[in-house]
Amino acid sequence: MENIKQKNEAYKSKVAKRNITILIICLILLILSFVISMNTGYTKLSPNDTLKTLFGGGSHKEKLILFKLRLPRIVVSILVGMGLSLSGCIIQGISRNPLADPGLLGINAGAGLMVILYVMFFGAKSFLSVFTLPFLALIGAGITAILIYILSYKKGEGVAPLRLILTGIAIQAGISALTTLLVIKLDDTQFDFVANWQAGSIWASNWNFVMTLLPWILILVPYIIMKSRVLDILNLGDELAYSLGTEVERERQLLLGAAVALAASSVSVSGSIGFVGLIAPHLARRLVGPKHRILLPTCALIGAVLVSISDTIAKVIVQPLEIPTGIVVAIVGAPYFLYLLSRNKQ
Amino acid sequence: MEKLNRAKTEVKDIEDMDKGRTWVALLIILLGLGILFFLMAFSITKGAVEIPLSSVWDALFRFDENNTQHLIILDLRTPRVIASALVGAALAVAGAIMQGITRNPMADSGLLGLNAGAGFALSICFAFFPKMKYIQIILFSFLGAAFGAALVNGIASFKRGRATPMRLVLAGAAVSALLSSLSQGIALYFNVAQDIMFWTVGGVAGSNWEQIKIMFPWIIGALIGGVILSRSISISSLGEDVAKGLGLNTTMINVLSSIIVLILAGASVSVVGAVGFVGLIIPHLSRYLIGVDYRRIIPVSAVLGAILVVVADLGARTLNPPFETPIGPLIALVGVPFFLYLARKERRAL
Numbered sequence: 001m002e003n004i005k006q007k008n009e010a011y012k013s014k015v016a017k018r019n020i021t022i023l024i025i026c027l028i029l030l031i032l033s034f035v036i037s038m039n040t041g042y043t044k045l046s047p048n049d050t051l052k053t054l055f056g057g058g059s060h061k062e063k064l065i066l067f068k069l070r071l072p073r074i075v076v077s078i079l080v081g082m083g084l085s086l087s088g089c090i091i092q093g094i095s096r097n098p099l100a101d102p103g104l105l106g107i108n109a110g111a112g113l114m115v116i117l118y119v120m121f122f123g124a125k126s127f128l129s130v131f132t133l134p135f136l137a138l139i140g141a142g143i144t145a146i147l148i149y150i151l152s153y154k155k156g157e158g159v160a161p162l163r164l165i166l167t168g169i170a171i172q173a174g175i176s177a178l179t180t181l182l183v184i185k186l187d188d189t190q191f192d193f194v195a196n197w198q199a200g201s202i203w204a205s206n207w208n209f210v211m212t213l214l215p216w217i218l219i220l221v222p223y224i225i226m227k228s229r230v231l232d233i234l235n236l237g238d239e240l241a242y243s244l245g246t247e248v249e250r251e252r253q254l255l256l257g258a259a260v261a262l263a264a265s266s267v268s269v270s271g272s273i274g275f276v277g278l279i280a281p282h283l284a285r286r287l288v289g290p291k292h293r294i295l296l297p298t299c300a301l302i303g304a305v306l307v308s309i310s311d312t313i314a315k316v317i318v319q320p321l322e323i324p325t326g327i328v329v330a331i332v333g334a335p336y337f338l339y340l341l342s343r344n345k346q
Numbered sequence: 347m348e349k350l351n352r353a354k355t356e357v358k359d360i361e362d363m364d365k366g367r368t369w370v371a372l373l374i375i376l377l378g379l380g381i382l383f384f385l386m387a388f389s390i391t392k393g394a395v396e397i398p399l400s401s402v403w404d405a406l407f408r409f410d411e412n413n414t415q416h417l418i419i420l421d422l423r424t425p426r427v428i429a430s431a432l433v434g435a436a437l438a439v440a441g442a443i444m445q446g447i448t449r450n451p452m453a454d455s456g457l458l459g460l461n462a463g464a465g466f467a468l469s470i471c472f473a474f475f476p477k478m479k480y481i482q483i484i485l486f487s488f489l490g491a492a493f494g495a496a497l498v499n500g501i502a503s504f505k506r507g508r509a510t511p512m513r514l515v516l517a518g519a520a521v522s523a524l525l526s527s528l529s530q531g532i533a534l535y536f537n538v539a540q541d542i543m544f545w546t547v548g549g550v551a552g553s554n555w556e557q558i559k560i561m562f563p564w565i566i567g568a569l570i571g572g573v574i575l576s577r578s579i580s581i582s583s584l585g586e587d588v589a590k591g592l593g594l595n596t597t598m599i600n601v602l603s604s605i606i607v608l609i610l611a612g613a614s615v616s617v618v619g620a621v622g623f624v625g626l627i628i629p630h631l632s633r634y635l636i637g638v639d640y641r642r643i644i645p646v647s648a649v650l651g652a653i654l655v656v657v658a659d660l661g662a663r664t665l666n667p668p669f670e671t672p673i674g675p676l677i678a679l680v681g682v683p684f685f686l687y688l689a690r691k692e693r694r695a696l
Contacts, residue, residue: 099450099519151686162451166630166689170682173623177678183543184672195539199530275523282516323531330527334520338501341517 019288019298026301030078033305037074037312038066072207076269077311077325078304079213081276083266085303086224088277089284089296090259093231094252095161101278102263104168105256108272109175110144111137111264115197116182119190134212134268141264147171149256158249159256160238197271199324209269216265220258221300227255228292235290273326276303279333286340306333371642374635378649385653386431389660390423421554429553429561430659431652433618436565436610438651439572439644441625442632446579446640447603448515454625455611457518458604462525463494464615465542469529473536481556484616491612497521499604503597514600553617561613568609572644575602580640621674624651627681634688654681 038050043065045053053062087102095104102108114136152159152167183194230251233241241248263277284299310328317323391397397415405416406424440455448457456462467490471483478486502517533539578599582589589596611625632646658677665671 097450099453099515152689154690163689166451167686169626170685170689173626173678173685174682177675177682180543180672180675188540191540192534195530195534199527199534275527278519278523318535323534327527327531327534330523331531334524334527337520338517338524341513341520342501 015289019294022287023294023298023301026298026305029305030301030308033308033312034074034078037077037308037315038070040312040316041065041070068206072210073311074308075210076213077308079210079217080266080270080273081280081303081305081307082221082300083213083217083262083303084273084277085280085284085299085306086221086296087259087263087266089281089292089299090224090231090255091277092281093235093292094255094259095165096235096237097161097165098282099278100165101274102259102267103172103272103274103277104165105260105263106144106148106168106171106175107141107260107263107267108274109172109179110140110142111267112140112194112198112272113144113175113179113182114140116179116186116194119193120182120186123190134209137268138264141267142260144171144175145256145260145264149253159252196324199271199326213265213269216261220262224255224258225293225296227251227258228296231255231292231296232290235292270307271324271326273307273329275326275330275333276306279337280306283333283337283340367637367639368642371636371646374646375649378646378653382431382649382653382656385656385660386427389427389430389656390419392660393418393423393663425553425555425558426659427656428558429617430655432558432561432565433614433621434624434651434653434655435569435648436614436651437621437624437655438628438632438647439569440607440610440614442629442640442643442647443572443575443579443603443607444625445629446583446643447600449583449585450515451630453515455607455615456522456625457515458607458611459494459498459518459521459525460491460608460611461494461615462522462529463497464488464491464612466490466494466525466529468542469532469538472538472541473532476538484557488612488616491615492608494521494525495604495608495612497525499601557617561617564609564613568606569648571602571606572610572648573641575599575606576640576644579603579644580638583638583640619674621655621677623674623678623681624654627685628654630685630688 035047035050039045039047045062045065049062050066053066084102088100091100091102091104092098115133118133118136148164148167148171149159151171152163154160154163183191186194230246233244233246234248234251234255236244238248267273280303281295281299283302284295287302288294288298306329307325310332311325313332314323314325314328317328387399387402390402391399395415395418397419401413401415402419404410405413405419409420410416437455441453444453444455444457445451447453464487467487468483470490471478471486498514498518498521501521502513529542530539533542578594581592581594582596582599586596589599614621628647628651629643631650632643636642636646654677655673658673658680661676661680662671662673665676
């Protein structure tokens with residue numbers, strides 16, 4: 001008996017050690033991609049110049065490039081990666097469906113419809129768009145998510161996962177249909193703008209974007225990590241969760257709300273980068289297992305690494321043009337994911 | 347003794363109910379076929395030019411090549427209506443099979459990498475070979491669909507030849523994302539995104555007899571294949587362990603079903619573009635009407651799918667003549683409220 005207990009403890013501490021190693025590796029990767037991303041771009045800056053500029057030195061031009069252009073973009077991509085991957089992790093946990101992602105709550109579709117309506121009425125080149133578009137996208141995403149929630153709510157049962165999924169699919173399909181009907185009517189420049197938005201380009205980032213996104217992340221990420229035990233319990237199924245004394249419906253509402261807020265605020269500045277929300281949770285689960293206390297931080301870091309590396313690649317690969325980050329995310333992320341899938345048994 | 351009797355009557359009740367459902371299924375299929383036939387005839391009379399039903403009859407049986415109406419009917423409308431019916435049946439059955447095999451209510455044929463593969467092939471066509479002929483493009487996008495499906499199946503069964511539903515679903519999602527991102531990238535870089543969009547929302551407008559001659563045997567063959575497999579799919583939908591326990595070769599069934607789905611969906615996607623909603627909604631509707639047995643779901647889905655796409659195509663032509671309304675969004679807009687209603691009513695998952 002003692003022996004078994006000891007073995008169990010030993011195994012547990014081994015797993016914990018491994019998980020922490022993985023977390024640290026992710027962190028190092030994130031810092032690395034941060035540094036590399038700062039050095040790359042249309043104008044080359046050496047690591048030395050970058051450091052000098054960061055700590056107050058450097059020419060005016062270098063300062064401008066670093067502080068006004070590169071830094072905000074890097075920060076936005078990291079925050080977006082975190083927001084979307086955490087949101088995906090929660091939604092997969094709640095719906096208990098491995099195919100679920102923030103798109104399931106209609107966030108991409110709702111935000112996209114708003115963007116198209118805006119572009120139709122005010123044109124793609126309107127100077128207001130930098131400020132109003134994220135805001136409108138946020139509203140569109142929020143309304144859609146609320147609509148899906150209301151439609152899948154049933155008195156006495158609350159929001160059963162299967163109904164949530166089906167309703168999500170339906171609303172998403174309906175909105176995409178509307179979007180397609182509208183898109184055909186756009187002219188060339190408008191269409192280009194919308195196509196780029198839908199492919200997920202972190203466009204025109206500045207510190208304002210960081211400021212709109214940061215509060216959400218700062219408030220919601222600790223909240224979600226605090227709730228990781230609840231997520232574990234919800235994963236067991238409604239009946240078990242009830243009998244363990246969880247207020248299933250209420251917790252689900254709160255967590256869904258958090259997921260929507262995270263994804264909607266991220267999508268509003270980045271365009272739809274849906275794939276991160278699908279893939280990052282799976283990658284994290286394959287690396288550290290299903291316990292949310294370790295899963296959530298790993299997931300956030302993986303998402304951040306994925307988006308920031310992809311954004312760096314997007315900046316340099318076809319200079320001086322830029323390809324939307326969302327495309328690079330899928331091209332970088334999918335093969336790695338497929339490799340893990342074909343290697344691991346679980 | 348009394349208990350035993352009660353159990354017996356219970357079993358009998360269930361059997362009766364089941365029998366009842368078989369009759370319902372038969373009724374739906376027969377009635378559906380009747381409605382389908384009527385709708386197809388009606389659809390031929392409608393369009394930019396109105397043609398009375400009697401001329402349709404004449405055109406089919408006493409064809410006069412100097413009569414423009416007869417030409418419109420025979421060369422434009424009839425192939426189009428037949429194509430819609432075929433595509434509708436094919437997409438619905440492909441979706442039903444996918445949902446049964448993967449046991450995932452979100453699954454449709456797009457998940458096998460078909461739509462993304464076809465889209466990828468299309469973007470390559472438009473970017474690098476802009477002078478391709480219509481029929482060549484269709485062939486190319488079918489090859490693309492096959493490529494996507496092969497990739498998904500290959501990766502899902504890479505390790506020890508075991509393509510479990512979970513791996514199939516995940517590999518499908520990842521491959522689809524990869525391929526569609528590549529095609530988005532190509533489309534944006536070569537500035538052909540708009541052309542591709544017009545092609546994919548085009549619907550069944552350009553169908554002709556040549557195309558139908560190629561499509562018809564494949565789709566009908568695959569539909570029959572689906573019906574033959576339906577028993578195994580029912581068992582497979584109970585879960586991998588149960589299916590294995592009942593002596594089913596699950597790997598074999600997965601591979602065969604994938605091939606059938608590839609033929610059905612690949613042929614449809616290359617003709618109408620990615621009309622995803624049919625494959626998603628019709629199987630759920632059939633399940634709602636006649637229960638969880640795929641021996642009934644598959645034929646009923648075929649009939650209902652054909653009806654849906656024929657009606658949608660009729661709408662596409664008549665809503666805003668002489669312009670075409672894209673068929674995919676139309677189906678989605680009609681289907682969504684209905685699907686929402688089902689989602690609220692649905693008692694069983696799969």
